[in-house]
Amino acid sequence: MSLFFHITEGIKGLTKARLATLLSISSIMLTIILMALFIIFSLNLNTWINSFREKIEMEVFLKITVSEEQIDELTEKLEQIPGILNTQFINKEEAAKRFKEEFGQDIFDVLDFNPLPLSFIITLEDRARNLNSIQKISGMIENITEVDEIVYQKFLLETIDKYINFIAIGVLFVGLIITVIAVVLIYNTIRLTIYARRDAIYIMRLVGATQAFIRTPFIIEGVLQGLIASSLASVIVYYLVQFVIHFIYPFLVFNNQIFIFLISFGLIIGLLSASLSVAKFLKSF
Amino acid sequence: MIEFFNVTLSYKNEFLLKDITFKINKGDFVYLTGRSGVGKSSILKLIYFDEFPDSGNVTVNNFSSSQIMINEIPVLRRTIGVIFQDYKLLPDRNVFENVAFALRVTGAKSKEIRKKTVRVLTEVGMGHKRNQYPPQLSGGEQQLTAIARALINNPFVLLADEPTGNLDSRASNQIMNILEKINHRGTAVLMASHNLNIIKQYPHRRLNLENGAIKEV
Ligand SMILES: Nc1ncnc2c1ncn2[C@@H]1O[C@H](COP(=O)(O)OP(=O)(O)OP(=O)(O)O)[C@@H](O)[C@H]1O
Ligand SMILES: [Mg+2]
Numbered sequence: 482m483s484l485f486f487h488i489t490e491g492i493k494g495l496t497k498a499r500l501a502t503l504l505s506i507s508s509i510m511l512t513i514i515l516m517a518l519f520i521i522f523s524l525n526l527n528t529w530i531n532s533f534r535e536k537i538e539m540e541v542f543l544k545i546t547v548s549e550e551q552i553d554e555l556t557e558k559l560e561q562i563p564g565i566l567n568t569q570f571i572n573k574e575e576a577a578k579r580f581k582e583e584f585g586q587d588i589f590d591v592l593d594f595n596p597l598p599l600s601f602i603i604t605l606e607d608r609a610r611n612l613n614s615i616q617k618i619s620g621m622i623e624n625i626t627e628v629d630e631i632v633y634q635k636f637l638l639e640t641i642d643k644y645i646n647f648i649a650i651g652v653l654f655v656g657l658i659i660t661v662i663a664v665v666l667i668y669n670t671i672r673l674t675i676y677a678r679r680d681a682i683y684i685m686r687l688v689g690a691t692q693a694f695i696r697t698p699f700i701i702e703g704v705l706q707g708l709i710a711s712s713l714a715s716v717i718v719y720y721l722v723q724f725v726i727h728f729i730y731p732f733l734v735f736n737n738q739i740f741i742f743l744i745s746f747g748l749i750i751g752l753l754s755a756s757l758s759v760a761k762f763l764k765s766f
Numbered sequence: 767m768i769e770f771f772n773v774t775l776s777y778k779n780e781f782l783l784k785d786i787t788f789k790i791n792k793g794d795f796v797y798l799t800g801r802s803g804v805g806k807s808s809i810l811k812l813i814y815f816d817e818f819p820d821s822g823n824v825t826v827n828n829f830s831s832s833q834i835m836i837n838e839i840p841v842l843r844r845t846i847g848v849i850f851q852d853y854k855l856l857p858d859r860n861v862f863e864n865v866a867f868a869l870r871v872t873g874a875k876s877k878e879i880r881k882k883t884v885r886v887l888t889e890v891g892m893g894h895k896r897n898q899y900p901p902q903l904s905g906g907e908q909q910l911t912a913i914a915r916a917l918i919n920n921p922f923v924l925l926a927d928e929p930t931g932n933l934d935s936r937a938s939n940q941i942m943n944i945l946e947k948i949n950h951r952g953t954a955v956l957m958a959s960h961n962l963n964i965i966k967q968y969p970h971r972r973l974n975l976e977n978g979a980i981k982e983v
Contacts, residue, residue, distance in 0.1 A: 689844035
């Protein structure tokens with residue numbers, strides 16, 4: 482009964498400051514769509530960057546003096562280092578083959594002996610595929626006396642790390658801005674509805690309605706605004722994504738959980754901003 | 767009942783009420799007079815705790831302005847009826863809904879709301895107009911509706927802030943008759959007014975406010 486009263490009063494509030502509400506809902510919807518697009522973009526960028534990460538490996542070249550008899554022992558040593566998934570031994574013949582693949586020239590055409598050292602190709606665990614971990618691992622490998630030189634794609638790693646930070650900061654920043662915009666919009670429409678209903682509020686206080694009773698419709702109204710905006714945004718984003726996948730870029734990475742996120746976002750934003758507005762614009766006694 | 771003890775109230779460093787002390791007892795009918803801006807409405811606000819004194823104490827029933835908790839204020843207000851010069855009806859609700867509103871927002875059951883609303887509207891003679899909207903009513907009828915709303919919770923006191931201020935003498939007399947009838951049934955009435963004709967015609971105890979001080983006349 483009472484809940485029914487609150488909800489009908491909340492809906493009345495929505496229709497009372499109709500233009501403001503409409504503007505607020507559509508603006509919040511747009512900002513949420515922007516946020517969703519941004520999240521999807523980051524998701525794809527991230528996937529793309531991770532595909533680069535998968536190519537990262539280390540090459541460990543051994544001193545010329547090292548013989549193949551020592552390899553088993555070295556393999557064991559290397560695989561004990563945390564972060565290393567497995568190792569692949571490259572003997573002189575294989576090294577020559579790789580040289581040919583890489584440079585298109587037979588090493589024996591240039592020299593009449595094979596100068597290439599023995600080496601290992603090291604595959605890293607996923608969590609170790611970043612500059613920091615690789616530098617640590619590299620330090621530990623260097624301590625092995627038989628090791629001559631370690632080679633890895635330092636520049637690629639640096640670039641990836643830089644962009645990952647960049648994306649994280651970007652996501653945070655855009656998220657923050659959009660949150661602030663949405664909060665301000667709802668905060669303001671609630672302020673307008675409070676103003677539009679000030680006479681009814683005055684009467685309610687006068688006849689002894691409790692504070693919670695007076696505030697609840699406005700909170701419901703804010704939550705409704707947030708929910709309506711985020712639901713509409715979700716529908717539009719869904720169709721946009723379908724469109725892109727079918728007609729533009731079939732490899733688009735997308736996760737349905739984004740909708741749960743968007744709708745919770747709308748709900749929380751509505752609740753938060755309406756509470757702020759009510760605390761600010763309704764007398765507490 | 768209602769007791770002001772050394773009450774001081776100021777707005778923006780300007781004293782409006784200085785050390786005011788008076789008492790209104792059960793079933794009293796009291797006028798509150800004084801020229802415009804002297805602080806009559808402010809005294810009424812102090813009674814329904816819409817304002818708080820800077821110093822001194824306002825006691826209404828068992829609640830004191832220096833001790834009441836915010837969540838007790840609604841409880842107190844349900845025992846007080848208030849009407850105004852401008853009626854303060856909600857124009858988008860009909861007479862019935864305006865009156866029922868006072869019960870609805872206190873969480874009453876709809877059957878009880880219906881019964882009490884019809885009864886109180888009949889009492890003030892507005893039963894037959896219960897489906898009309900305030901803009902369709904005369905000033906007197908709007909004030910009667912406001913009185914019905916103020917009475918629906920069976921208040922021990924009715925605070926009337928210039929209730930006849932916008933009414934002609936015929937409507938004013940109608941309102942005064944209702945107020946006296948309510949008073950005879952035991953509800954105290956505190957009425958702010960500068961209408962001396964009315965005060966002469968319906969003589970009662972009178973408190974006059976001047977320069978921040980209150981005097982029995
Ligand atoms: N909330 C407020 N803030 C600042 N000043 C106020 C406030 N409420 C009232 N006042 C001032 O206090 C004075 C007294 O106001 P009040 O309404 O109590 O007078 P009144 O006797 O009821 O006057 P009237 O006969 O015109 O209704 C006025 O000068 C008014 O401007
Ligand atoms: Mg006044």
